[in-house]
Amino acid sequence: MRERLQHLIAERLTGYAEGLGIALPAEQLELSEPPDPAMGDFAMNLPMKLARVARRAPIAIAGEIADLLRDVDVFAKVEVAPPGYINLTLADYAVSGALQAIVADANLKLMKEGVPQTVVLDYSGVNIAKQMHVGHLRSTIIGDVIGRVLEARGERVIRQNHLGDWGLPIAMVLWKAGLVLRDIEARGDDPLQVLTVADLEQIYRDATAAVKVDPNASEEVHRILVELQSGDPRLLADWQTITRLSMQEVYRVYTDLGVQLTMEDERGESFYRDQLAGTVASLTACGALTESQGAMCVFLEQFKGKDGQPLPVIVQKSDGGYNYETFDLAAIRFRIEGLSADRVIYVTDARQALHFAQVFAVADLCGWTVRGSERVALEHVTFGSVLGEDGKPLKTRSGENVKLVDLLDEAVARAYAVVNEKNPDLPEDQKRAVARAVGIGAVKYSDLRQDRNNDYVFDWDRMLALVGNTAPYLQYAHARICSIFRKGGVEEDTITTAPEVSHPAERALALKLLAFAEVVEDVEAELRPHALCTYLYELATAFSSFYDQCPVLTAETEASKQARLALCRAAQRTLARGLDLLGIEAPREM
RNA sequence: GCGCCCAUAGCUCAGGGGAUAGAGCAGCUGCCUUCUAAGCAGUUGGUCGCAGGUUCGAUUCCUGCUGGGCGCGCCA
Numbered sequence: 001m002r003e004r005l006q007h008l009i010a011e012r013l014t015g016y017a018e019g020l021g022i023a024l025p026a027e028q029l030e031l032s033e034p035p036d037p038a039m040g041d042f043a044m045n046l047p048m049k050l051a052r053v054a055r056r057a058p059i060a061i062a063g064e065i066a067d068l069l070r071d072v073d074v075f076a077k078v079e080v081a082p083p084g085y086i087n088l089t090l091a092d093y094a095v096s097g098a099l100q101a102i103v104a105d106a107n108l109k110l111m112k113e114g115v116p117q118t119v120v121l122d123y124s125g126v127n128i129a130k131q132m133h134v135g136h137l138r139s140t141i142i143g144d145v146i147g148r149v150l151e152a153r154g155e156r157v158i159r160q161n162h163l164g165d166w167g168l169p170i171a172m173v174l175w176k177a178g179l180v181l182r183d184i185e186a187r188g189d190d191p192l193q194v195l196t197v198a199d200l201e202q203i204y205r206d207a208t209a210a211v212k213v214d215p216n217a218s219e220e221v222h223r224i225l226v227e228l229q230s231g232d233p234r235l236l237a238d239w240q241t242i243t244r245l246s247m248q249e250v251y252r253v254y255t256d257l258g259v260q261l262t263m264e265d266e267r268g269e270s271f272y273r274d275q276l277a278g279t280v281a282s283l284t285a286c287g288a289l290t291e292s293q294g295a296m297c298v299f300l301e302q303f304k305g306k307d308g309q310p311l312p313v314i315v316q317k318s319d320g321g322y323n324y325e326t327f328d329l330a331a332i333r334f335r336i337e338g339l340s341a342d343r344v345i346y347v348t349d350a351r352q353a354l355h356f357a358q359v360f361a362v363a364d365l366c367g368w369t370v371r372g373s374e375r376v377a378l379e380h381v382t383f384g385s386v387l388g389e390d391g392k393p394l395k396t397r398s399g400e401n402v403k404l405v406d407l408l409d410e411a412v413a414r415a416y417a418v419v420n421e422k423n424p425d426l427p428e429d430q431k432r433a434v435a436r437a438v439g440i441g442a443v444k445y446s447d448l449r450q451d452r453n454n455d456y457v458f459d460w461d462r463m464l465a466l467v468g469n470t471a472p473y474l475q476y477a478h479a480r481i482c483s484i485f486r487k488g489g490v491e492e493d494t495i496t497t498a499p500e501v502s503h504p505a506e507r508a509l510a511l512k513l514l515a516f517a518e519v520v521e522d523v524e525a526e527l528r529p530h531a532l533c534t535y536l537y538e539l540a541t542a543f544s545s546f547y548d549q550c551p552v553l554t555a556e557t558e559a560s561k562q563a564r565l566a567l568c569r570a571a572q573r574t575l576a577r578g579l580d581l582l583g584i585e586a587p588r589e590m
Numbered sequence: 591g592c593g594c595c596c597a598u599a600g601c602u603c604a605g606g607g608g609a610u611a612g613a614g615c616a617g618c619u620g621c622c623u624u625c626u627a628a629g630c631a632g633u634u635g636g637u638c639g640c641a642g643g644u645u646c647g648a649u650u651c652c653u654g655c656u657g658g659g660c661g662c663g664c665c666a
Contacts, residue, residue: 035609045608052646083647085609127666167666269666295664304592305662317664324666353594354661384595385660393660422628438628450603453595455659461615462602467628468614469603476628484625534604537613548621548630568625590628 001098001514002031005042005074005088012068013046020054031088037504040077040087041095041511047084058084095501095510102514103499103570108577109517111154118156120335121147123347124261127164128246128268129173129200132253133401134458135386135394141444141583142383142452143347144259145529148581153524158339161261162331163268165243167324171225172207173200174238175217181238191241197249200242226321229273239270256408256440258583272330276322279330280315286366294318298362303354313358328359333368336376343377345527350382350453351393381527384455391457402458411439411464418466419590426589437585439464441471444584449533469537471584474575477540480547481572482588484565488553492569499570500563505546509571512542516574520581529582536578543571 003026010026017024034043047062054061062080069078069086077089102109123143126132132140147157180203184191211218228235247266254261272279280296283289288298290312297312305311315326335341346356360378363369369376385393394401416435419426426434446463450456466472485492501510512535519535522528552568555561576586 030608032608039609043609048608048646058646081609083609125666164666169666293663297663303662306591308592312663314664319664321664323664325664327666349660350595351660352666355666357594382595387659391659418628423626454603455596456602459602465615470614470628472628473614476626480626480629487625530604534613537604541613544629545631547625551625553625590626 002042002518004098005031008072008074009044009069012072013065016065016068017050020050022050022053034085034087037508039081040079040089041507042088042090043081044086044088045084047086051084062086092501092507095507095514096498098514099499099501099510099570100566102517103566103573107152108574110152110520110577112521116154116156117342118158118340119150120158120160120339120341120344121150121347122160122162122331122345123147124259125162125164125348126246126250128170128243129197129204130164130169130246131197131201132250132404133394134404134407135401136404137443137447138383138386138452139347139349140254140259140261141257141447142381142529144257144261144583145448145532145581146345146347146381146527147260148583149520149524149529149532152520152581158341159261159265160267160331160335161265162327163243163247163266163270165239166229166269166273166327168221168225169204170239170242171221171228172211173204173242174228174235175221175224176203176207176210177242178234178238181241192245192248195245197246200246222319226319229321253404253408256405256436257444258440258585260583267331267334269324269327272327272334275330275334276326279326279333280322282333283315283329283362283366288362288365289315298365300358300361300365302361303358311358313362325355325359328355329362332359332363332378336368336371341376342374343379345379345381347381347383350384353380353382356380379527381452383452387455387457389457393455394458407443407460407463408440410460411443412436413439414464415439415442415466415472423590430589434587434590437587438466438472438475438590441475441579441584442466444582445471445474445533448529448582449537451530452528471579471582472590474536474540474579475584475586475590477543477547478572478575478579478586479588479590481543481568481575484552484568485572486589488565490565492565492572495562495566495569497562497566499567500560501567503546503550505542505549506564506567509539509542509546509567512539513570513574516578523581532578532581536575536582539571539574539578543575 006026006029009029010024013024030045031042034040047065048058050061051058059080059082062084066078066080066086069075074091074094075088076091079087081087121143124140126136147159150157181191184194211221224235228239283298289296290299292312295314295318296316297314299310299312301310303311313325314323315329317323335344363378369378388394412435415438416431419431419434442465443463446465449469499510501507519532523532550564552561552564555564579586
């Protein structure tokens with residue numbers, strides 16, 4: 001709607017602008033919301049911008065522009081307000097018609113025009129032999145929302161779960177896990193049944209403790225890493241077991257969270273093991289490599305270290321092994337050549353910003369990102385850390401952090417207590433389903449609603465809140481609409497009436513609904529899910545207010561009832577779709 | 591030392607060159623014989639960290655400072 005108005009107004013004012021000697025592109029027209037809805041539906045500050053170049057009073061220009069817009073059909077009211085605003089009120093038919101056009105589209109006008117891009121989306125990136133704790137939530141759910149939004153816009157998304165499955169920590173676990181596994185096999189048991197990731201974590205902690213005090217142990221672990229990476233069959237078999245054991249627990253969490261990653265998306269560090277030597281060779285071929293202190297490095301002038309000297313990107317360690325720089329470089333090549341990516345998005349915490357900036361620069365340096373006349377975009381989508389009560393980021397492997405499964409269990413338990421109290425007549429299995437949707441939704445939303453760049457201190461009550469600006473508030477609005485349909489015996493798919501927009505609350509709701517597509521566009525452009533949360537909260541607020549003031553089933557006339565039902569239908573579909581983009585369920589009853 | 595991010599109401603956060611800076615929580619007042627009160631309506635609460643600069647206009651952009659977080663050679 002906003003975009004259509006911009007073009008319409010730009011067209012109308014072309015002649016006027018030319019008179020002032022100014023070109024007027026539609027995008028340059030800023031249409032904002034007036035501070036008070038009573039002033040109008042849209043506000044334009046163009047007169048103040050023109051006043052500068054025209055060297056005339058803004059208010060006079062506003063008056064002239066208002067006169068030019070006054071006879072446009074879609075405007076019911078065009079008013080000038082000091083110091084130089086023009087407030088526009090749309091005709092009811094225009095609002096209603098625009099909303100009807102959106103609802104007529106199965107995708108609510110989210111799909112973009114043009115050829116889809118292939119977007120490789122790297123997120124979650126869980127570590128093997130480590131339980132997911134609250135710090136792992138962010139990459140997983142922010143990445144998931146980005147994937148859903150890109151797909152809704154029509155892009156082809158290839159998800160990649162870059163597992164931490166081939167580094168030193170794995171060697172630590174393998175070192176101590178061998179005996180445990182032999183023991184289990186001797187008893188004829190299946191390790192996948194009897195071992196848990198918590199066990200692996202304990203093994204890891206024991207190993208790190210041993211390595212700390214014993215230099216021989218450290219050597220042993222490094223030897224194991226080399227043997228694993230050179231294909232020792234026994235170690236590989238154990239590694240496989242540990243990986244599957246870890247991932248089976250990860251998938252339980254993904255399922256709880258409604259995260260769309262599957263085994264097909266698993267492309268961990270180990271996947272690139274046979275491409276590492278080739279990657280280094282390719283760097284040599286492009287003349288980027290230098291040896292320094294026994295390690296093979298790429299030095300980039302733009303990155304300086306503490307001493308002010310250029311910082312190396314180490315791609316092969318002095319012991320001949322590879323590190324995560326090499327894995328990421330190999331992954332870039334694979335994603336561009338093997339997966340035909342037009343764009344690669346990394347959803348990783350902000351602390352890795354330097355790492356990715358370096359790795360991207362190396363890829364550019366060697367021309368890997370050039371394809372024909374196009375350049376493949378490599379983007380790091382950063383996010384802040386989850387901090388402990390001391391204000392420090394949660395340590396990755398400390399083991400004292402709140403486990404994700406515990407957080408989700410608690411969330412569902414608290415939600416169940418509320419469902420049980422508010423809606424005791426609901427069948428038991430439905431109560432459980434609602435509790436899951438509400439509890440998990442609350443956790444995801446509490447993270448997503450905040451700008452991703454900010455750190456936050458982990459807090460149970462904040463993450464599990466069920467009132468105020470939370471997922472349950474949005475779900476509640478949705479459930480209330482469904483309840484109207486249920487009580488009224490309404491076949492919602494058969495609604496074809498135009499929505500009603502005469503009451504201020506109806507109008508506010510309708511106008512909010514008109515903005516859905518542009519918000520999703522914005523979320524896509526900036527890769528910032530919290531903008532969608534903000535919008536959906538405002539939408540739910542507009543609905544709740546409408547719900548309070550405008551009876552639907554007992555509306556004064558049958559025509560009004562039908563038109564309000566149409567408005568409800570639009571709100572319900574938009575809320576459901578918006579929640580779906582956030583990966584949050586929208587129960588029809590709660 | 592260099593680099594990145596951050597500072598807005600008691601708390602948690604939106605906003606981002608333009609009209610009286612907005613929500614949630616907490617506090618106070620009303621509203622359930624009428625579509626789910628997980629709600630609605632109202633109200634209290636702010637020198638937008640400090641100092642300069644650009645601009646008709648700065649909380650928003652620029653510079654400096656203060657205070658926090660993070661990163662900076664063989665962990666990932």
